[in-house]
Amino acid sequence: MPSSLTPEQIRLVGDTARKLAEADPCNGERGEIVQRLAAVLGVSMNTAYGYLKQYAGWSSNRKPRKGKGETCVPFGLCKKIAGLVVFGTRANGKRTMTIKRAVSIxxxxxxxxxxxxxxxxxxxxxxxxxxxxxxxGCHPDQLERGKPTGQVRSLHANHVWELDASVCVLYYIRGTKRIGLMDERKFNEKKPGNLADIKNKRVVRYVVVDHTSGAFYVRYEQSAGENAQGVLNTLIDFICDRGPNDPAHGVPFILYMDPGSGNASSLVMGFGEQLGIRVIHHAPGAASATGAVEQCQNLVEREFESRQRFHDVPDLAFMQNEADRWRRYYCATAIHTRHKQTRNGAWLSIPADKLRTVERDVLQAIAAWKDERRQVGADFTISVDTRTSYGVRTYDLRELGYHGLNVKDSVKVRLNPYKAPAITVVMERADGTESLFDVAPVEKDAHGFNRDAPVFGESFKAQGDTHTDKVLKEIKKDAFGTDSIEEAEKAMKARKAPYADIDIMADVKEAPLYLRKPGSPVGVSAPVTEIAPMGRVAFALMMKREHPDVWNEITAESCMEWLTERYPDQIPGKQVERVAEQLRERFAPKRATRLEFRPAERSAACAS
Incomplete structure (x- = not known):
C-alpha cells in the first residue's frame, strides 16, 4: 500500500467514509461503496479498507469471525505435502515438485x-x-531457511584460526605462464568439457584468518583443488614471522576447518599434534560454522581479485606479491566492524605468553605424513606413493645393505612434501635406536598430448547495435585508447590490460612498522637425517664422472689402491667430500714452478 495519497484522493476517501457511516450495514451496501472506491483508486478491496482506516479513521466495528486463525486442515496432511516438495528439490535449490502438483498427487x-x-x-x-x-511452520519456504546460527567467541589473538580453500575464477592460460580470468560463458557447469581442459591449470585460493582480530593471510597456488600440502604451506606462511610491517604470526591453539579430504588428512592432523594445535572440523555442509573465513574469502574476491581484470598478470608469483601488498595495507588500515579497530591493531593486543613462535625450517621438517612400512623386494627396491604430484615412485635401497638391511626386511618410510619425491627411510637398530636416510627415486620418463578446439559460429550474422551496445563499444575504445572498436577487440583478445594509465593499486600503501612482542619459542626441533654411505665402486664412478682431472685412465689404478687401503668396504656418508678432497690433494696435477733467469751484474773490477 502506498505511503501517501494526493489531496484529491484523500478527500475522496473522506467522502466515502461518510457514506459508509450513513449506509445500512446489513444489506451489502457498504461493500458496494468500498468496491467503487477501490475501482477509482485502482487498488484492491483490502487496500481500500486500509486507506479508509488510515486517512478517515473509519472502522466497520465488526467482531472477528468465530474460529479466526483456526484451520480444519490436519498437520499430517501439511507435512506430507511439504515432504513431497522438499524431497523433490535439487541440491541447487530448484524445486522440481510444486505444491500444486503434490496436492494433485x-x-x-x-x-x-x-x-x-x-x-x-x-x-x-x-x-x-x-x-x-x-x-x-512446514511451508517449503520456511523449511529452506535452515537453522538459526549463534555466535562463538575466542579469547585472544592466536586462540582460534579458521582456514578455508576455494577454487577461484583465475586459471593459467594454455601455452603461457600468464594468469587469466575465466569467462563464465565458456567455463560453467553446462560445459564440463571446457572445465576439464583447465582442471590442472586452475588457481586455488587458501585463506586463514585469526578469529579474534580478523587478521588474515591469503595464498594462491596452481592445483586442481585443495590438498593437504596446500593447507600446510598456507599455515606455515602465516605462522612464520614475515617482518615488522606484517605483525600477525605465531602458532594458534585451535585450528577450525571444514572436513575436506586435505584438511582431515594425516599430514595436517600430525602437523597440528606436534605443534600443540587442536584441529577441529565442523559438521559436513555447515559452512556458516566458519563464518569468519567465509567472509574473508568474499572480501579477497571483491577487494583484491576484482582488480586483476585491469592487470596484465605475468605469473602466479606476481599475483601473490600483489596480494601480500594489498593484504598488509588492508589489515593495517581497514576498521573491523566488530571490535572497531584495525586488524593489526587488534592482533597486537595478544598477551606475550600466548605468542608461540617456530622457525620455518623446523615447521617444514615436522610436516610429514605418518610412517608407513614397506618390505624390501628381491631386487632391493621398494615402491612408495609420495602422495604428491610425483605419484608412485620406486626407490633403490642397495646402499643401505652396508648397514645390515637384507631382502625381505621391512623398513619405515617417512614422507615429507617438502622433500618429495625423495623419501626418508627409517632403519630400526637392534639396540632400539633408529637411523634415518634420505633416498632419491629411480628416474622415469613422462609424456602428454594436446588437441585443437573446433571452429564455431562462422555463419552467424550479428544483430544491429543498440544504444547500450554503442556505449559499451565507446567504453572499450576508451579503455584501450583506440580509435576503432576493431582495434579494441584485438587488444582484448591479446589480453592487454585496460586503462593502462590508471594505477589500480594506487590506494594500497605500505603497511606501517609495528613494535612487536618477543613471543616464546615452541620447544620443537627438526629431526636429523644421516647421509647414506657410498660403496667403493660407486665412489670411483662418481670421482671419474665429476673429477676427471683427479681420477682418469692414468691415475685410476693408484687412486683405487689408495682408496682400498683406507676404505676397504665403503665410504661413510659424512666423509665422502673429505675423501674426495684428499684424492685431489694427492693425485690432481700440480702446477709447475716457474723459473726465471736474470743476467748477473758485472762487478767494478770486471768493468775496468
Missing amino acids: LAAQGEGVTNPETGEIFMPSTETLCRAMRQY
Whole structure:
C-alpha cells in the first residue's frame, strides 16, 4: 500500500467514509461503496479498507469471525505435502515438485480432509493448504531457511584460526605462464568439457584468518583443488614471522576447518599434534560454522581479485606479491566492524605468553605424513606413493645393505612434501635406536598430448547495435585508447590490460612498522637425517664422472689402491667430500714452478 495519497484522493476517501457511516450495514451496501472506491483508486478491496482506516479513521466495528486463525486442515496432511516438495528439490535449490502438483498427487491417492457432517473426504484448495502449512511452520519456504546460527567467541589473538580453500575464477592460460580470468560463458557447469581442459591449470585460493582480530593471510597456488600440502604451506606462511610491517604470526591453539579430504588428512592432523594445535572440523555442509573465513574469502574476491581484470598478470608469483601488498595495507588500515579497530591493531593486543613462535625450517621438517612400512623386494627396491604430484615412485635401497638391511626386511618410510619425491627411510637398530636416510627415486620418463578446439559460429550474422551496445563499444575504445572498436577487440583478445594509465593499486600503501612482542619459542626441533654411505665402486664412478682431472685412465689404478687401503668396504656418508678432497690433494696435477733467469751484474773490477 502506498505511503501517501494526493489531496484529491484523500478527500475522496473522506467522502466515502461518510457514506459508509450513513449506509445500512446489513444489506451489502457498504461493500458496494468500498468496491467503487477501490475501482477509482485502482487498488484492491483490502487496500481500500486500509486507506479508509488510515486517512478517515473509519472502522466497520465488526467482531472477528468465530474460529479466526483456526484451520480444519490436519498437520499430517501439511507435512506430507511439504515432504513431497522438499524431497523433490535439487541440491541447487530448484524445486522440481510444486505444491500444486503434490496436492494433485495426494488427492488422487484419496488423501484430504473429512467433512464431519457427511463423512466425505475432500481436498482443500492449494491456497488454503499453503495458509495452513505456514500456520504449522512446514511451508517449503520456511523449511529452506535452515537453522538459526549463534555466535562463538575466542579469547585472544592466536586462540582460534579458521582456514578455508576455494577454487577461484583465475586459471593459467594454455601455452603461457600468464594468469587469466575465466569467462563464465565458456567455463560453467553446462560445459564440463571446457572445465576439464583447465582442471590442472586452475588457481586455488587458501585463506586463514585469526578469529579474534580478523587478521588474515591469503595464498594462491596452481592445483586442481585443495590438498593437504596446500593447507600446510598456507599455515606455515602465516605462522612464520614475515617482518615488522606484517605483525600477525605465531602458532594458534585451535585450528577450525571444514572436513575436506586435505584438511582431515594425516599430514595436517600430525602437523597440528606436534605443534600443540587442536584441529577441529565442523559438521559436513555447515559452512556458516566458519563464518569468519567465509567472509574473508568474499572480501579477497571483491577487494583484491576484482582488480586483476585491469592487470596484465605475468605469473602466479606476481599475483601473490600483489596480494601480500594489498593484504598488509588492508589489515593495517581497514576498521573491523566488530571490535572497531584495525586488524593489526587488534592482533597486537595478544598477551606475550600466548605468542608461540617456530622457525620455518623446523615447521617444514615436522610436516610429514605418518610412517608407513614397506618390505624390501628381491631386487632391493621398494615402491612408495609420495602422495604428491610425483605419484608412485620406486626407490633403490642397495646402499643401505652396508648397514645390515637384507631382502625381505621391512623398513619405515617417512614422507615429507617438502622433500618429495625423495623419501626418508627409517632403519630400526637392534639396540632400539633408529637411523634415518634420505633416498632419491629411480628416474622415469613422462609424456602428454594436446588437441585443437573446433571452429564455431562462422555463419552467424550479428544483430544491429543498440544504444547500450554503442556505449559499451565507446567504453572499450576508451579503455584501450583506440580509435576503432576493431582495434579494441584485438587488444582484448591479446589480453592487454585496460586503462593502462590508471594505477589500480594506487590506494594500497605500505603497511606501517609495528613494535612487536618477543613471543616464546615452541620447544620443537627438526629431526636429523644421516647421509647414506657410498660403496667403493660407486665412489670411483662418481670421482671419474665429476673429477676427471683427479681420477682418469692414468691415475685410476693408484687412486683405487689408495682408496682400498683406507676404505676397504665403503665410504661413510659424512666423509665422502673429505675423501674426495684428499684424492685431489694427492693425485690432481700440480702446477709447475716457474723459473726465471736474470743476467748477473758485472762487478767494478770486471768493468775496468
